[in-house]
Amino acid sequence: MRICIWCNKDESKVSFIKKAHTFPQSLGGDSICDNVCDLCNHYFGSPQSQSPAVEVVLKEILNISKYLLLNQVNEIPKNKRYKSEYFNLNWEKKTIILKPRYSLRKGYQEKLGRLFRRGLYKVFLEERERQRGDAKDSRFDFIREFARYNLSDYPIYYFKPKFGAVFFSSTDANKPMIRFTEHSDKLDKDLRAYDYLIMGHNFCFPTSRHFVDLYLDYYKKYLKEQDYPFGTEITPIKYVEDIDFTFKYLNDK
Numbered sequence: 001m002r003i004c005i006w007c008n009k010d011e012s013k014v015s016f017i018k019k020a021h022t023f024p025q026s027l028g029g030d031s032i033c034d035n036v037c038d039l040c041n042h043y044f045g046s047p048q049s050q051s052p053a054v055e056v057v058l059k060e061i062l063n064i065s066k067y068l069l070l071n072q073v074n075e076i077p078k079n080k081r082y083k084s085e086y087f088n089l090n091w092e093k094k095t096i097i098l099k100p101r102y103s104l105r106k107g108y109q110e111k112l113g114r115l116f117r118r119g120l121y122k123v124f125l126e127e128r129e130r131q132r133g134d135a136k137d138s139r140f141d142f143i144r145e146f147a148r149y150n151l152s153d154y155p156i157y158y159f160k161p162k163f164g165a166v167f168f169s170s171t172d173a174n175k176p177m178i179r180f181t182e183h184s185d186k187l188d189k190d191l192r193a194y195d196y197l198i199m200g201h202n203f204c205f206p207t208s209r210h211f212v213d214l215y216l217d218y219y220k221k222y223l224k225e226q227d228y229p230f231g232t233e234i235t236p237i238k239y240v241e242d243i244d245f246t247f248k249y250l251n252d253k
């Protein structure tokens with residue numbers, strides 16, 4: 001009997017006909033989470049009252065980095081341009097601006113940042129279920145509340161890049177996924193944090209609703225003490241601009 005990790009309903013109440021991609025298919029994702037019902041799957045891909053779909057925001061932002069990364073290794077035809085509903089891109093200057101019709105709307109920037117975080121949490125929990133099968137654990141309830149029901153607010157952190165180089169593999173850029181390892185299990189257990197590289201950016205996902213109050217200070221200390229390879233400084237993502245998704249830091253030297 002399948003039970004949806006988002007709404008907790010089983011096959012007697014909801015259908016499970018459509019395939020739920022953990023990373024959006026339009027980003028290259030091809031991993032499927034079986035325990036997502038059609039209603040919840042549909043929710044993440046649909047715009048809500050005056051708000052873009054969670055998956056669309058995630059896809060558009062990560063696709064910018066994806067295109068830039070693949071361009072570096074000449075895997076994208078030169079004439080294929082990145083198209084976005086929300087952003088205007090200047091490839092030469094590597095700048096991204098919210099399209100005027102969105103930027104004029106009050107609070108839109110915060111809204112996009114929040115949708116982006118919800119999208120990352122959505123991917124995290126579905127990948128967790130796919131690989132570990134424990135997404136229904138009550139410690140992940142805060143992710144359900146935030147990502148699926150748009151309640152409360154929880155952070156995702158962006159690692160300030162440490163070296164003048166981007167870590168990425170074109171396999172991961174073409175078919176994004178996250179992995180759970182012994183290292184990530186230990187960090188999850190000790191500091192209730194999980195971090196992974198997505199499209200050349202390292203993100204930290206809290207795995208407890210009490211992360212900020214109970215673990216954040218220890219986690220920051222840990223990153224410094226370990227001289228953590230993917231960065232020792234983290235910033236909570238408020239606006240999507242908080243992420244250097246055009247890799248400007250590579251030109252700073």
Ligand SMILES: [Zn+2]
Binds near residue numbers: 004006009037040
């Ligand atoms: Zn559901």
